[in-house]
Amino acid sequence: MKDTERYPITPDFDGWPVTVPPVAARPEDGALAVEWADGQVSRYHPFFLAENDPSPDTLHPLSRETTLSPLDLPEDLAAVSADIEPDGTIAVQWSHGRAASRFHPGWLRGNGWFGGEPESAAEVLWTAAEQPEPPTFDGPEALRDPALFLAWLTALRDYGVARLENLPSEDGLLIRIAERVGPVRESNFGRMYTLEIKDDPDSNAFTSAALMQHIDMPTRECPHGLQFLFCRGNTTSGGEGIYADAYRIAADLAAEEPRHFEALCDIRWTYNNRSKTSSYKATGPVIERSRTGRITGIRYNTWLRAPLVAPLAEQDRAYRSYRAFTARAQDAKCQMKFAYKPGDLLAFDNRRALHGRNGYDARGGTRFIEGLYSDRDDLHSAIRSLERSLSKGKTS
The missing domain is CATH 3.60.130.10 (Clavaminate synthase-like)
Structure with a gap:
């Protein structure tokens, strides 16, 4: 999906390509569960989602930094329903009358936990025989x-x-x-x-x-x-x-x-x-x-x-x-x-x-x-x- 401008903004300025689209979204004990096209499922805490809501009431549209205090959220905030829009954007409806949120699917996928530690750049370890001179x-x-x-x-x-x-x-x-x-x-x-x-x-x-x-x-x-x-x-x-x-x-x-x-x-x-x-x-x-x-x-x-x-x-x-x-x-x-x-x-x-x-x-x-x-x-x-x-x- 090349046209990323149609998606909601994210709490950063990075690009989030949608390489694996979402196929289902549902509330689970107040959290959001998303099933992806490769069969994996990721789950997101309601506070995680609310603090990263791209709404201008939560995320400053220029600095991309949150304007929300953790104490602004109800302690028992919960997702009550979720839908996938035609372009893949995931919409979440909240308890307590909180306005609905819309999330970039590439960002959600990139910040989902799928078990284990997040991947990081792997160092190339070397000896003199393996690396006689610097790159x-x-x-x-x-x-x-x-x-x-x-x-x-x-x-x-x-x-x-x-x-x-x-x-x-x-x-x-x-x-x-x-x-x-x-x-x-x-x-x-x-x-x-x-x-x-x-x-x-x-x-x-x-x-x-x-x-x-x-x-x-x-x-x-x-x-x-x-x-x-x-x-x-x-x-x-x-x-x-x-x-x-x-x-x-x-x-x-x-x-x-x-x-x-x-x-x-x-x-x-x-x-x-x-x-x-x-x-x-x-x-x-x-x-x-x-x-x-x-x-x-x-x-x-x-x-x-x-x-x-x-x-x-x-x-x-x-x-x-x-x-x-x-x-x-x-x-x-x-x-x-x-x-x-x-x-x-x-x-x-x-x-x-x-x-x-x-x-x-x-x-x-x-x-x-x-x-x-x-x-x-x-x-x-x-x-x-x-x-x-x-x-x-x-x-x-």
Whole structure:
């Protein structure tokens, strides 16, 4: 059904294609039951429906946000009848004299519960053999073509790291690209930073030394979700980037060393930055999980751990599990290694993709790499917004 304008509005600006039409609708103990053409049945609570009613008395037609308080609804509100209109719109009649509601069938289907957890984008877990280099896209072309830019963002979401190449060395270009994804999130290193050798470094990153695999900002309550590194010039020797998929490392630990995996999920480490001008401190487990057990984030940085204040047995469990994680993170089998070339822009999920580098020799050469941070929810918003706009372009 291409003509979606005939349907009621929805509490968002997304497109809801009607891929499976409704064939029956009826009240069930005050709720709404909808049977679909594929034989599945979904049920909707009366409060769920009333709070998402597309009527202008409930849903602001411009902001698409509800104007209704939960206390505005009768506690025993119930659907008393339901019908399917010729175009598939589902109409519901209410108790208590509440005005009838009409719902977009694609939206109802997309927000129906059919058993199990809602589907989410599946990460592509990888080792060095499976992913020797980041998914790579031509930078100038991606900036011109929204579909290719979307492909880069999708690869970043799925693999945790993705690269644009052949970009010109332009002042401000990194910020312009990052802001197409979302707002830049500042840090104690500023809105943007340059990876340069400092006489008085406030991070190991501002030296020429090798860096072990790590995430940045474990010292923050919510570590920055995305990091962008833009190589504008590099004539030094060494300094290759080293990346590892911490979700794959965690999954392998869960399968092969479950006691260490559980310790990394349970024991909370504290991390603090080492600086003369700031003092950030945050606590969390190395491996974060959702309530369903899905791995959702990593907090791992060997040189920013604060002392672990705990009983001796807990310390032993904590340190042994941390060593097990480090052994895998530093294993060449897990490490994607590549040189930073001028024109490369690396974007990676800072709470998934561990990053490090080989040491480099700056004598007789220059190394100009800019960096900044943003957040993962900006990435997901940008993907959904681009998908929506490209989908509308195809159907208009």
